[in-house]
Amino acid sequence: MCRVASEGIPARLTALLSARGADLGVSWADSVTASLGGRITRAEVERELDEIYTALVAALGRGSLDARGEAFGEVRALLTELSRNRARQGFSPVETAVGVFALKEVLEPSLSGADGDVEAYLRFAGLLDALGLFTMEVYSRTREDLISAQAEQLLELSTPVVKLWDGVIGVPLVGTLDSARTMVVMEKMLQALVDSESEQAIIDITGVPAVDTEVAQHLLKTVVAARMMGAECTISGIRPQIAQTIVALGIDFGDIVTKATLADALQHALRRSGVVLTRTAPVAGS
Amino acid sequence: MVNATLRGPEVLGIRAVAGVVRARQLVRAFAQECRLSLVEQTKFVTAASELARNTLVHGGGGSMTAAMVEERGRRGVQLVFADQGPGIADVDLALTDGWSSGGGMGLGLPGSRRLVDDFSLDTAAGHGTTVSITKWAR
């Protein structure tokens, strides 16, 4: 490794970035604004890039080229903020990292030409690559945090257990049914069966987008638990596409009664609990 | 076999349950863009859900690669699930309805094969598992 030369590189880059600061900044902001398709204003982009630019020059001024090193702490903090904002605003990872990679393109003409400082350019490109990857990393971590936060919110979104009739409760399920949510649903349903002294429960899956083996297993467990308490479950809201998928998967719901609609299931549950519904002539005027 | 790639490939890491959820969402988006019917979409998303969960649970995590492809004038969505896990020693057994090494229903692998148009499984004990599936628009 050529220590002397590489030690000089941060200084050479600092000189170049400071000397050409204004017009580099303009081309950088141009390139980033264009790639974001107007979803962030030019002024906003300039403000973000200006801060990053200043921090970058300061870090180089401390003689470092190590993106993960201490000197670049401020740069990383700014990039973290930028990535988090972009992730929350729904920008793609590429649109996020372009902020960093664009600077490379902007600098390329002045560094990589015949009389350019190729060595400095290559080291600078390497540094920006590392910072770009860092940006992507923060971006994906933010997205993952957002997703798990949403998952928790969904879980907290109380699963309502409603009384449909004397002795009949209904549990409308919406969204995906994972292990954590099943636990919540099951507990609520069993408690409601006890509290309302019901012997019939209808689990409606109209709002469940797909029933795979995991969801099916959870449904089956819930039904078995209800049976142990002397209650019967009917599963309703099985749409045609779900029915076909369940059959192709090979899932067998055994002797559990399934119905296409909640109305059918209610009729079935009432019949089982001995309620007879009869239709009479509509009463005029009431 | 495939003449052209119309969208993607998009790679998604499957390292936690959130990855399985995202895999389903991404596959749904691809299936809609490819204009699969609602039944075909549901079947395909369900197959993807099974394979993504196998990648996570049995394969110890891995990735899904999704692409919209074209072959002889028809469009389709192709998914590749890959992990570096323990692999499957007995493929015939794993593809048997009801066989599970854990407490599962043992329907994920054989069931997803029935839910798609093309299915290929590449695995060996100690060498990870790759499952590729395709659904063609009609």
Ligand SMILES: Nc1ncnc2c1ncn2[C@@H]1O[C@H](COP(=O)(O)OP(=O)(O)OP(=O)(O)O)[C@@H](O)[C@H]1O
């Ligand atoms: N990616 C994988 N890596 C290693 N083993 C696997 C993988 N995928 C499946 N297997 C093995 O094949 C078996 C059958 O898989 P399958 O998905 O059919 O059933 P399961 O996952 O056990 O239960 P479920 O019905 O809930 O999916 C698994 O139990 C597991 O032993």
Ligand SMILES: [Mg+2]
């Ligand atoms: Mg499985």
